Amino acid sequence: MRPAHALIDLDALRHNYQLAKGLSGRRAFAVLKANAYGHGALECAQALADDADAFAVACIEEALELRAAGINQPILLLEGWFEASELPLIVEHQLWSVVHHHRQVQDLLGAQLGAPLHIWLKLDSGMHRVGFEPAEYASTWQQLERSQNVASLTSMTHFSRADEPATGRTEEQLATFKRATQNLNGPTSLCNSPGVLAWPQAHGDWLRPGIMLYGVTPFEFDQDIAARLRPVMQLQSKVIAVRELPTGEPIGYGSRFITQRPTRVGVVAMGYADGYPRHAVDGTPVLVDGQRSQIIGRVSMDMLTLDLTDLPQSGLGSDVLLWGEGLSASEVARHAGTIAYQLFCNLNRVPRRFISSSSSFST
Numbered sequence: 302m303r304p305a306h307a308l309i310d311l312d313a314l315r316h317n318y319q320l321a322k323g324l325s326g327r328r329a330f331a332v333l334k335a336n337a338y339g340h341g342a343l344e345c346a347q348a349l350a351d352d353a354d355a356f357a358v359a360c361i362e363e364a365l366e367l368r369a370a371g372i373n374q375p376i377l378l379l380e381g382w383f384e385a386s387e388l389p390l391i392v393e394h395q396l397w398s399v400v401h402h403h404r405q406v407q408d409l410l411g412a413q414l415g416a417p418l419h420i421w422l423k424l425d426s427g428m429h430r431v432g433f434e435p436a437e438y439a440s441t442w443q444q445l446e447r448s449q450n451v452a453s454l455t456s457m458t459h460f461s462r463a464d465e466p467a468t469g470r471t472e473e474q475l476a477t478f479k480r481a482t483q484n485l486n487g488p489t490s491l492c493n494s495p496g497v498l499a500w501p502q503a504h505g506d507w508l509r510p511g512i513m514l515y516g517v518t519p520f521e522f523d524q525d526i527a528a529r530l531r532p533v534m535q536l537q538s539k540v541i542a543v544r545e546l547p548t549g550e551p552i553g554y555g556s557r558f559i560t561q562r563p564t565r566v567g568v569v570a571m572g573y574a575d576g577y578p579r580h581a582v583d584g585t586p587v588l589v590d591g592q593r594s595q596i597i598g599r600v601s602m603d604m605l606t607l608d609l610t611d612l613p614q615s616g617l618g619s620d621v622l623l624w625g626e627g628l629s630a631s632e633v634a635r636h637a638g639t640i641a642y643q644l645f646c647n648l649n650r651v652p653r654r655f656i657s658s659s660s661s662f663s664t
Contacts, residue, residue, distance in 0.1 A: 304539040305570045307648060308625070309340050311348035311657035313516055313531035318352055320529055321497050321510035329497075330377060332511035333367070334359040339576075339645035340515055340534055341653050343370045348657065350374070357509060361387050361396070368394050377421060380431075381405050388412050399423050399457070401431040406441060409450050417452035420445060421490065424481055426474040428461040435481040442485050455488045455507065456481075463495035464519045471496070475503050495519040498526050517630055517641045534645065535625030536577075540589070542568040543609065543616050552606055553598030558583050564597070565609040569621050572603040576648035577623060578637035581605075585636035588622040589615045 322329040331353040337345040346356055346367050355375040358364050360383070364376045377397040382388060385408040391398055392415050400406060401423040409418070422442055425432030433441050438456075445451045458478050462470040478491060489505035494513035496503055499520075512519055516532035544566040552558045552566060567589065573579040577600060585596040587607055592615070598606040609615055624630040630641035637644075 303570050304537075304541070305575055305651045306537055307340075307651050307653045308535040308537060309344065309653050309655045310531070310533050310535070311344070311655055313533045314340075314345055314348055314514060315352055316531050317514045317516055317533070318349055318510070320526075321494075321508060321513055322354075324497060324526065325501065325504040325508065327504055327506055327508055328354040329508040329510060330355050330357040331514060332357045332379075332509055334363060334379065334511075335646045336363075338512065338515050338642060339648040341655065342367065344653070344655050345514075346370070346372045348655075354507075355397070361390060364396050365390070365394065375419075382408070385412065388414060388418075391418060392416050397421060400445070401433070406445065409445070410448055412450055414450050417448075417450050419453045419455075420451050421455045421457050424456060424458045424478060426458040426460075426477040426481070427470065428459050428474070430459070432458065435477055438481040439485060453487070454485075455490055456485060457490040457507075460491065460493060460496050460500075460503075463493060463500055464521070466499055471500060471503070475500075493519075498524060512642055515645065532625050532629070534630070536571075536623040536648075536651070537625070538569050538571045538621045538623065540567040540609075540615065540617055540619040540621060541570050541604075544568070554601060555599055558598040558606075560597075562610065565612075565616075566597065567594075567607045567609040567615070567619070567621075569605050569607060570603065571605055571621070571623055572601050574602045574649065575651045576644070577605065578634075578639060578644065578647070580639075581633070581637040585633060586628060588628050590619050591622075591627070593628075 331349050333342045333356050336342045357377040357379050359380050375397050379399055381399045397419040399421045423432040424438050460471050462468050490507035491503045491505045492508050494510050497508050497510050516530045518527035546560050546564045548560055548562055550560045571577050579600045581600055583597050587594050592612055594607050597608050624633045630644050634641045634644050
């Protein structure tokens with residue numbers, strides 16, 4: 302079998318969730334949208350079933366997949382519903398839902414529902430993506446509070462620069478949130494991963510950790526608490542061919558890399574069809590048998606090439622780590638002009654192998 306695969310450490314996932322929750326002792330979602338950021342939503346949900354207070358996904362399709370697999374915890378739809386026809390399914394499957402624009406309010410107020418819904422009313426405190434304006438937030442809350450279709454209301458917002466503590470933007474958003482909700486009774490939810498890690502004064506009643514669950518820091522600087530996260534994914538493959546090239550020879554499509562010395566080239570079963578970034582530059586780090594090497598030449602669909610010249614003990618069959626323990630996805634992402642979130646979400650074709658202290662299995 303082709304050796305490329307993603308090893309998913311479910312014990313590390315549980316560790317990261319408990320770290321997030323333990324920072325405040327408040328309730329915490331496990332955010333599983335986009336197939337758990339490429340890690341496998343069903344398996345991650347099952348691994349957290351005894352720990353997580355609730356789960357959060359982007360849309361109803363993701364929620365129904367979890368329900369079909371027997372996940373019984375509350376599931377929050379972070380984008381709410383897109384059509385009013387989804388409301389009966391939300392009731393049937395006992396889902397919670399964000400409401401972030403006026404059409405959703407009208408859908409909800411005009412619906413004939415079999416049971417009232419738990420609603421998370423989103424405030425635009427300054428990110429300017431979705432949510433109600435501060436000036437209309439209280440009146441919208443009160444309108445929903447009077448409806449028989451609403452079982453409970455939680456106020457929520459989303460920080461745009463919590464990963465940049467020195468900008469002052471998070472303090473501004475927090476102040477806006479407090480002003481808009483000061484006379485409203487109900488739980489609150491403000492914090493994404495950087496908020497959880499760096500803004501204890503904003504923790505509120507519900508945390509929403511996402512990328513930190515998967516062992517990646519959201520910061521571009523060292524942060525003590527983030528340093529305690531454990532990477533969940535190890536993207537692995539092997540060297541499947543070795544070439545010896547003299548000085549001055551081109552490697553790969555477009556001849557982007559020209560050898561500057563006699564070079565041992567390792568060919569790895571990993572390419573952009575697997576989700577590895579095509580735009581990774583020469584010098585992007587990889588680990589070969591635990592030792593640092595680097596990509597040379599353009600990443601192709603199924604293969605990439607790396608420099609084995611200074612690793613004489615490595616060769617055909619050597620283990621290659623593309624990111625994971627000892628080589629963060631964030632470092633790789635910087636060389637490809639992107640972020641770890643996108644690396645994870647773009648994973649395709651590679652099988653996922655799940656390990657934990659109690660079992661191991663593959664999908």
